[in-house]
Amino acid sequence: xxxxxxxxxLLGILLQYPDQIDQAADELENRHFNNPQASLIYxxxxxxxxxxxxxxxxxxLLKLREGNLVNDPEEIxxxxxxxxxxxxxxxxTIDLIKEDYQxxxxxxxxxxxxxxxxxxxxxxxxxxxxxxxxxxxxxSEASDLEKHIFSMEEALIKSYEYYIDRxxxxxxxxxxxxxxxxxxxxxxxxxxxxxxIAASTSMGKTAFAxxxxxxILRRDIPVGIISLEMEAQEIVDRMIVQEAxxxxxxxxxxxxxxxxxxxxxxxxNKMHEYPLMISDERGLNVAQIRARLRKFKxxxxxxxxxxxxxxxxxxxxEDSAQNTARAVGEIVLQLRNMASELEVPIVLISxxxxxxxxxxxxxxxxxxxxxxxxxxxIADGVIFLYREAHTSAAAxxxxxxxxxxxxxxxxxxxxxxxxxxxxxxxxxEDHIRFVDPENMSxxxxxxxxx
Numbered sequence: 001x002x003x004x005x006x007x008x009x010l011l012g013i014l015l016q017y018p019d020q021i022d023q024a025a026d027e028l029e030n031r032h033f034n035n036p037q038a039s040l041i042y043x044x045x046x047x048x049x050x051x052x053x054x055x056x057x058x059x060x061l062l063k064l065r066e067g068n069l070v071n072d073p074e075e076i077x078x079x080x081x082x083x084x085x086x087x088x089x090x091x092x093t094i095d096l097i098k099e100d101y102q103x104x105x106x107x108x109x110x111x112x113x114x115x116x117x118x119x120x121x122x123x124x125x126x127x128x129x130x131x132x133x134x135x136x137x138x139x140s141e142a143s144d145l146e147k148h149i150f151s152m153e154e155a156l157i158k159s160y161e162y163y164i165d166r167x168x169x170x171x172x173x174x175x176x177x178x179x180x181x182x183x184x185x186x187x188x189x190x191x192x193x194x195x196x197i198a199a200s201t202s203m204g205k206t207a208f209a210x211x212x213x214x215x216i217l218r219r220d221i222p223v224g225i226i227s228l229e230m231e232a233q234e235i236v237d238r239m240i241v242q243e244a245x246x247x248x249x250x251x252x253x254x255x256x257x258x259x260x261x262x263x264x265x266x267x268x269n270k271m272h273e274y275p276l277m278i279s280d281e282r283g284l285n286v287a288q289i290r291a292r293l294r295k296f297k298x299x300x301x302x303x304x305x306x307x308x309x310x311x312x313x314x315x316x317x318e319d320s321a322q323n324t325a326r327a328v329g330e331i332v333l334q335l336r337n338m339a340s341e342l343e344v345p346i347v348l349i350s351x352x353x354x355x356x357x358x359x360x361x362x363x364x365x366x367x368x369x370x371x372x373x374x375x376x377x378i379a380d381g382v383i384f385l386y387r388e389a390h391t392s393a394a395a396x397x398x399x400x401x402x403x404x405x406x407x408x409x410x411x412x413x414x415x416x417x418x419x420x421x422x423x424x425x426x427x428x429e430d431h432i433r434f435v436d437p438e439n440m441s442x443x444x445x446x447x448x449x450x
Contacts, residue, residue, distance in 0.1 A: 006096040006100065007034065007035050007042075010090070010094065010097060011045070012083055013093060015057055015080055017085075018055045019054070021045060021055055023091075023094075025046055027098070028094060028097060030043045031101075032097055032098065033097070041076070041080075044064070048060070057077070064076070112134045113135075116130055116131060128295075132290065136290065174190045174191075174345070175188050175189050176215075176219075177189070177212045178216065178218075179439065180436055180439050181438045185418060185421055185423060186383075186412060191345055192340040193417075194345075194348060194379050194381075195380060195381040195383065196348050196350050196382045197384075197385065198350040198364065198383070198384055198385075199351075199364065201351070202390055203387050203390060204408070204434070205385050206230065206309055207238065207427075208434055209349055210307075211433050212347070213239075216304060216305050217275065221304035222277075222296075222302055222303050222305075223305045224276075224293055224296035224306045224307070225276070225306075225307045225309070226279050226289050226293070226306070227278060227279065228281075228283070228284060228313035228314065229309060236271075236278075237251070240268065240271065241432055242433045244263040244264045246431075248431060249430075251264070277295075279292045283313075285316075285317075286331055286338070288315075289314070289338075290338055293306060293344075294342070297342060297344075303342065304344070304345075306342070306345070306346045307346075310350055311332070312350065314331050329378070332348070332374070333378050335348060350369065352364050352384075363409065364411065364413075365384075369382070376413075380416040380417070381415045381416060383410060383412055383413070384413055385408060386408070387406075387407065387409075388407070389407070405427075405429075406426040407427075408424065408427050410423045410425055425437075
């Protein structure tokens, strides 16, 4: 029998029991074979199956002769059909081929890492990023060989178990944003989901994301921030202002009073324990973002939320100049897969197109995301921020007269596991924070809440 006995044994089983080809086709692809001749024969069997709904020994032999695909087709066919195999051997044989393939991927990864280590032109950061990408590719492709297929009974049992866990508060129903009216509608950000917060310029989308991060950090839930625009110091400065409740402008100019300095000192002591990691390097690509998040997760033991600020600053592949929208869409898809891989909710901040400026009603809609790939199709949730006072000079003047400068519509335009709709928050410009009136009412009702 030729080398790679498992592969030729599989081919022999399929020729003896042609009705089993569908089981093999469901679990194995041509790429999983190591022996070139076995690979060619399996490919021909799959073609027969797709074309004719079955396989034929005679047709296989004629094809091997016709195309000179293998050396001595008659001898190969004799070897494949002369032995005896049982149907029960099919599944173990498939498993052995998959195991061999996984080992091959890991060996290739080890060789790539060795070559990488001998590259003198890479920085340590570049080396770590590429090394993690190599290992991830090898291990994820191997794990993807397992199919997630359930019967109705199995699916019902799993669904009911999750339901009971939710009833008894034994399962994660989503990390809460800290805004009561918003959490009631979306149920929090779910693990493995990609959630987009989008708005036009100056609506406060970054401030909103930082507010959510701080609300979560106060509950001792680890947060990772990939900031492709703001420096880490700027992010932390905003958190200090919100925590200390001091005027942002006075803080930025160093003009705070003694009493405010005491508040700042108290805030620093409190924030010192927050489980937060920030990367503020600009021009990162998806692979580098993944490497940093893996590092965050390793150092913090877990991640409760990831914020990426923002989509349009993620570095595109070098060959994407001709179709930017498609490249951005691919980035969004990779980030969603990353959320699933890391088992963490990712909040992705995004700009919207300027198409809304020509509409009378300038509230953003899902179609405003179309210039940024197919976000509206890929994302699990899409939240828009809309502050009418920031749409024009006339709107600002009107808002000032009515005292509604801070009114903000939080538009839940898409939510895979929750409701869509609208909630209203208020933007407190002095402290660069959004306030939920429902939170304020609840806190005011608590004795000694201040």
